Amino acid sequence: MAKHEHAKGTNRNGAAPPRSPDGRDYPEHLRSYERLDGELVPIVRRMQPVTFDELSAAVPDTSARAALPRWLASAQWRGVVERGIPEPGPRSYSLAARAGTPRTGAR
Amino acid sequence: MADTGEIFLNAAGEPVLRRCAVLYLDLLGVRAMARAPEAQDHLAAIARAVTSSYRNFLHPASQWPAAMLSDALILAAPIPSEQEERAAVFGLINQAALLQLSLVEQGLFVRGGIVVGDFHIHDGLIFGQALGDAYERESNDAVHPRVILDELAAGSQAATGAEDDEDPAATLLMCDEDGWTFIDYLATLFDEYEDPRPRLTAHRDTINAKLELHRSDRRLWEKYRWVAEYHNEVIHTRIRDEAGLLVAQPAMTWRFQPFAP
Numbered sequence: 001m002a003k004h005e006h007a008k009g010t011n012r013n014g015a016a017p018p019r020s021p022d023g024r025d026y027p028e029h030l031r032s033y034e035r036l037d038g039e040l041v042p043i044v045r046r047m048q049p050v051t052f053d054e055l056s057a058a059v060p061d062t063s064a065r066a067a068l069p070r071w072l073a074s075a076q077w078r079g080v081v082e083r084g085i086p087e088p089g090p091r092s093y094s095l096a097a098r099a100g101t102p103r104t105g106a107r
Numbered sequence: 108m109a110d111t112g113e114i115f116l117n118a119a120g121e122p123v124l125r126r127c128a129v130l131y132l133d134l135l136g137v138r139a140m141a142r143a144p145e146a147q148d149h150l151a152a153i154a155r156a157v158t159s160s161y162r163n164f165l166h167p168a169s170q171w172p173a174a175m176l177s178d179a180l181i182l183a184a185p186i187p188s189e190q191e192e193r194a195a196v197f198g199l200i201n202q203a204a205l206l207q208l209s210l211v212e213q214g215l216f217v218r219g220g221i222v223v224g225d226f227h228i229h230d231g232l233i234f235g236q237a238l239g240d241a242y243e244r245e246s247n248d249a250v251h252p253r254v255i256l257d258e259l260a261a262g263s264q265a266a267t268g269a270e271d272d273e274d275p276a277a278t279l280l281m282c283d284e285d286g287w288t289f290i291d292y293l294a295t296l297f298d299e300y301e302d303p304r305p306r307l308t309a310h311r312d313t314i315n316a317k318l319e320l321h322r323s324d325r326r327l328w329e330k331y332r333w334v335a336e337y338h339n340e341v342i343h344t345r346i347r348d349e350a351g352l353l354v355a356q357p358a359m360t361w362r363f364q365p366f367a368p
Contacts (some may be wrong), residue, residue, distance in 0.1 A: 024126035029278050030298065052162040056170045062191040065170055066184075066198025067275065069205060073298040090162045 018077045030074040036064055040071055041080065041095065049084045049092035111172055115229040116184055124235055126192075127226040128199040128260060130182040131241035132219040134210065135252060135330065137178035150211040159209040164202070171202050172228045179219075181238065183228055196223065196263045197276050200290060203254055204279050207292040212306070216334065219243025219254035221290075223263065251333035253289040256280070261266055261288040281340075293341045307342070307352050313336055315321065318358050335359040 017026040043058050044050060050058075052068070059065040072093065075081035084092035117123045127276030140149035141268045157164045157175065164182065165173050173182045194332035199221060210217055222244060241259065249255050256264075264276040283292040293310065296303035314335050321327040335354040341354045 018304065019298075020300050022304065024297075026178040026210050027278075027298055029275075032275075049181065053166045053169060057168060062187060062198070063194040066201065068198075069201045069295070070275070070298065073300070086160065089160075091160050 014048045018079070020077075021091065026077050027073075030070060033067055033071040033074040034078070036067060036071045037075070037080065039064055040068075040075075044081060044093060045095055048094040051092050052092070053090065055093070111168060111170055111185070112229040115172075115227050122227055122229060122232060122234075123226050124225040126186045126224070127235075128186060128192075128196045128221060128223050128238060129226050129237040129241045130180075130199055130203050130219060130221050130233075130254070131238065132178065132180040132210075132217045132254065133245050134178045135216045135218060137215075138177070144353040149165070152215065156210040156213040156215055157206075157359070159205075161205055161209060164206050164209075171199065173213075174231070174233055176230060179235060179242075180206070181228070181241075183226055192223070193263050196221070196260050200256075200276050202294050204290050204292045206321070207254060207307040208289060208295055211292065211310065214317075216252040216317070216330070217254065219244055220249060220257065221254060221260045222257045223259045225296050236266075237317070248287065249289075251283075252282070252330050253287075253333070254292075255287040255289045282294075289313075291341070293338070297345055304346075304349070304352065307338075307346075310338060311352060311354055314354050315358050318354075322362075332359050345352055352357055 015085060019025055021052060039061070040055075040059065041054065047054060052072070056065050056068055059068060064071075078082070079096050081093050082096040084094060115122060115125055126164055134153070137149075137153070140146060143149065153304045157341060163169070164171075164180075165175060173180065173183050175181070180316070182199065182202060184202070186195040193297060203219070203221060207219075208218055220241045220243070222237050222240040224235065224240055226235035226237040227233070244255055244257055261280070264280065279291055279294050280288050282288050293307070296306055314331055317331040318328060318335065335358070339353050342349055
């Protein structure tokens with residue numbers, strides 16, 4: 001099994017995959033972006049609250065920067081990152097208070 | 108943030124061409140909007156779309172250098188090395204999908220092309236073969252309100268079979284019957300944790316309004332009919348039991364009347 005693959009139906013910690021409030025499962029294609037946690041979580045921790053533009057400027061690797069929208073989506077599904085309170089202009093992101101606790105649809 | 112435009116200058120500060128993936132977008136109807144009595148409102152809508160809740164696509168220090176002139180929006184993804192071409196094109200596809208969705212959600216439909224080639228963008232100076240090529244794809248080949256990829260850009264996203272390389276753009280691209288690969292911008296909604304249905308409903312309503320508004324102008328009407336076909340394809344393939352989200356057939360069907368002398 002490739003290093004970033006998990007058994008179907010589990011996340012990288014072996015926990016049940018997240019589910020959205022409207023009953024959708026965590027998109028399968030987002031799993032491969034979990035491998036970027038090690039590179040991107042420390043940058044979010046250092047810069048939070050951080051906008052997409054600020055975050056993308058702090059990611060030196062072309063591949064990780066290209067995948068940033070997908071990684072942010074994956075990290076929000078998994079409860080690693082959360083959005084700030086909506087304000088005019090681009091939204092900000094921070095590490096979730098209980099980072100890594102899979103979201104189950106309860107809000 | 109660092110000024111990414113610096114990569115388009117050499118050590119002596121002179122402008123240089125760099126290999127880039129380049130997006131050329133044409134905002135449909137913007138020239139008419141600029142002449143309309145509601146021009147101020149249209150300007151505000153464009154500003155909301157390019158400085159969306161997601162990001163500021165025209166940020167001067169953006170990692171994807173951009174410019175807007177009249178009804179054209181240009182975005183570039185510098186390609187630092189041959190090994191990074193696939194990732195750079197993927198990054199631009201991601202940005203193009205998010206930008207197109209943001210524009211459409213402000214009622215601004217676009218046509219565009221993505222190509223790979225030599226390009227320069229710095230201090231308001233935009234130049235390079237890739238710019239002309241992207242414009243040609245937009246003006247000659249896109250035809251419908253879609254953003255198409257030329258052969259090189261699309262080919263860069265083909266699966267390699269490598270362990271860590273899983274065809275990342277596949278879920279953001281679709282192929283049309285005429286052979287062009289285009290950006291499936293609605294796919295970004297399905298990456299989100301939030302329910303996509305409210306935004307899909309708004310997308311359907313915008314299309315319905317455009318179809319009704321332009322019913323007597325066949326050239327324009329056909330553009331929005333294509334968007335309706337695309338919208339319904341997305342609903343059919345991704346939310347199979349949601350007939351209520353479809354653009355209804357009567358709204359996207361030609362109407363004929365008997366000859367009445």
